[in-house]
Amino acid sequence: MLDDLDAVLEEEEQAQPAASRHRNRSRGGRSAIAFFMSLVLLGLLVGGGWFAYSKVKGFFVADDYAGPGGAEAIVQIKTGQSATDIGTTLVRQKVVASVDAFTDAAKDNNRSKNIQAGWYRLKVEMKASDALAALLDPKSRWVNKVTIPEGLSYQQTFQKLSQATKIPVADFAKAAKNPVALGVDEAWFRRGDGKPADKTDIEGFLYPATYELSPRADATEVLKTIIGNFNAEMEKLEFVPTVEKGRGGISPYQALIVASIAQAEALKDEDMPKVSRVIYNRAYGEFPCHCLGLDSTVNYWLRISGKKVKPSEKLTQSDLHNPNNPYNTHDKPGLPPGPIGNPGQAALKGAMSPTNNFPYYYFISIDTKGTMAYGKTGADHDRNRLRACQNGIPLC
Incomplete structure (x- = not known):
């Protein structure tokens, strides 16, 4: 049955004029070309759209490095700098890819306002959020x-x-x-x-x-x-x-x-x-x-003169009364x-x-805890000195 149908179709095609058969073949060729050209145009549209997207995406998504960074970068953050100022500094030293990437990261982190002024050890080409985290880490400060x-x-x-x-x-x-x-x-x-x-x-x-x-x-x-x-x-x-x-x-x-x-x-x-x-x-x-009569001033002069400082009990009379010592308060009046x-x-x-209302002229430490005793007269001072000696202060 199918063989008979095929034979009929073949006879009909042979019966058609040659020109008609040629037009049919031409129409099929043009269809193929049109289909091919449609594919080309579609490719151009898709490619052009991607090209356009790649050109404008920077207006919507800030450039950012993938991280984690490479060579060390020493960065100084100054007092009063805003997130934009800091981002500009980081971009200049190639730490982050864009100011916007850093400011976006700062907006997303409530702690970003806690960045302290100082020097930081960062890396070149860091992800902006990682750079921000480093600036908030005390260990990064140099x-x-x-x-x-x-x-x-x-x-x-x-x-x-x-x-x-x-x-x-x-x-x-x-x-x-x-x-x-x-x-x-x-x-x-x-x-x-x-x-x-x-x-x-x-x-x-x-x-x-x-x-x-x-x-x-x-x-x-x-x-x-x-x-x-x-x-x-x-x-x-x-x-x-x-x-x-x-x-x-x-x-x-x-x-x-x-x-x-x-x-x-x-x-x-x-x-x-x-x-x-x-x-x-x-x-x-x-x-x-x-006169103040203080050993501390005498020892100060010994120290800045390159000499050895001595405990009070080992200061000699020549130490205490050296006329060439401008800090000799045992003999020279005033401060x-x-x-x-x-x-x-x-x-x-x-x-x-x-x-106020403290009419004393003497003081002395009377124990190893630094407790002070005060006296109005030399006799008072002698009694306080004895108390210090009894408490183990080496003055006697």
């Missing part, structure tokens, strides 16, 4: 951290700073020769007792605190940072106006000297105002010689030429606001 305890001399402070920063002590000594250039107000170097103040003496201005110093800072920049902190702390304490208003002609520099002595003599914060009052009483009160160390907050408060 700082020289150093703690300056209360009462250190400038020489001891330079040693501490040198150990932390690897900057030679000599560099700090050289930079310290001009405290005014480092930020100390020249007005500090005034005294109301007729004695001169040495404008090259940095002692007293190296405020005790813990500092995070830039690893790129030199000696001058380090000292400027510390003195800047001194200025800020003095302003918070209102040290200058308080002293000028309430100390009857005593200058802030004189009060700074008193604070440094109180820091050296008293172990407990509660004694700082009392010791300060005794110093003022002896120097400017009705004490006969107006010494300058501070004998760098006082902390408690000592500064004691010097600016000494205990």
